[in-house]
Amino acid sequence: MPALPVPAPLRRTAARAADVLRRAAERCQGSPRILDLLAALSCLALMGLDLPGLASADNSLNGLTAALVLAAGAGTLLLRRRLPWVPYLTALLFIGWLHELTLIQFALYSLGRFRGRRAAVLAVAGYLLYALLLFHLPGWPAMRAETFSGFLGLVVPIGVLAAAVGIAAFRQDLVRELDARRSQDAVHSAVEAERTSVARDVHDFVGRELTLLTVRSEVLAVRARGKPYEKDFDELAETARRAHLVLNDIIVHRGERAATPGVEGLPGLAEESGRAGSPVRLSVDPAVAELSPLRQAAVYRVVQECLTNAAKHAPGEVIEVAIAAEGPRLRITVSNALPERLPRRAPVSAGSGTASMAERVRGLGGTLTAVRCPEGYRVEATLPRG
Known part of the structure; x- marks a missing residue:
């Protein structure tokens, strides 16, 4: 019809x-x-x-x-x-x-x-x-x-x-x-180019100061031969030398080999922190060793930055480090008490360490919180295991 x-x-x-x-x-x-x-x-x-x-x-x-x-x-x-x-x-x-x-x-x-x-x-x-x-x-x-x-x-x-x-x-x-x-790729390339430029400046200027620190520490160690604090100058010279090597490893030789260790390097970090006067109680779940190298490197960097911050702001306090696998997530907890007396000199800090940690964790799909509580300072990060 x-x-x-x-x-x-x-x-x-x-x-x-x-x-x-x-x-x-x-x-x-x-x-x-x-x-x-x-x-x-x-x-x-x-x-x-x-x-x-x-x-x-x-x-x-x-x-x-x-x-x-x-x-x-x-x-x-x-x-x-x-x-x-x-x-x-x-x-x-x-x-x-x-x-x-x-x-x-x-x-x-x-x-x-x-x-x-x-x-x-x-x-x-x-x-x-x-x-x-x-x-x-x-x-x-x-x-x-x-x-x-x-x-x-x-x-x-x-x-x-x-x-x-x-x-x-x-x-x-x-x-x-x-x-x-x-x-977006062009923006990322520009950011990487700027980071490379900054890294070169860091290497040139900070590397020079580390070299001077190493030489000066060795001179003082020679002058202190036979005295009680000779060992302290030797350790200071060794620390400065190792820091310079790490700086070269990260900036100059970046990409040639993996500069960041995994969870196997955590005991060394704890031992080093203890020698510096901040003892560490380390607890690591055995399942963490099965994580990918990328996630293990992230765990290492988070713990390293937390120990550095604790040594700056709470020298001498015990640091609790716990890394546990909870189902599909990995939890990193670092806590320490705050000193009753503040250091006579404020520690040198750019305030970017926590932000860098958070950026690294978020890049892997995780979260990071850093809070000051009555018990002290606590950093908690979670990462996907897969």
Whole structure:
């Protein structure tokens, strides 16, 4: 049965509604949910133009029922990003029941846009075979193509063009994402270049001071031969020499070999801290030895920075270090009491050690908290084991 003519006021109202929706879409390009809602409303507005014909062509529908059915079908477009096959199957139902071709255009576009070329081609093939079958069955409306050539000129372009536009939008999304990643890589490269420049400056200036400290300590050790504090000067010279070697290892020879030890180096850290006057009680879960080298290096660096901070701000206090594997997470806890008397001189500190620790831990998907509590100072970090 041919569709009833659409009244002019209804056409003007639908045109104005489509224009309003288009302007709203331009203002809300950054909100996917709003865009999906606008797509559903646009589809409903276009299908509303066929409402008089649908109500008269199917005796089971009146004007209100047809409007509700079309609204339900258009509502499936709200799922087009996560479940684009739902509006597609609904559109096929509408073709077989109501011979409505508007929803299938939105559904094919959504499949091409959010699932790519393969899904879109498969969906177009299914749509064409299904429509061709319905065309050869009794009841296909003349307004949707009275002859086979009319079918090929109307039904086929509707599906092919909608899917093609969706595929083009999908590729454009990929291009934009690639450009964003390239920009991000450029920023990372710039940051790495700046870090390299800073590292060279650190090596040049700090390395010079460490060299002078090493030489001066060795001279003082020679002058103190046979005296009780000769050993202290020897240890100071050895510490400065080792610090210079570590500086070279990190900055000059970075990348040539792994400079950061794993959990096997924690006892050495504890022993070194004890010699410096801050004894360490170390507890390490045996399962920690099974972690990847990257995570073991992170554990080592966190403990090393915590021991350094404790030696600066709470010299002489006992430091508790506990590393435990708790299910899929690894927990690092370092705590120490605070001294009753503050040091006569404030320790030299740039305040970036804790921030550096937190950045390293977050980079591996973990968390880090450092708080001052009545018992003293406590640092707690968690890392994923896998």
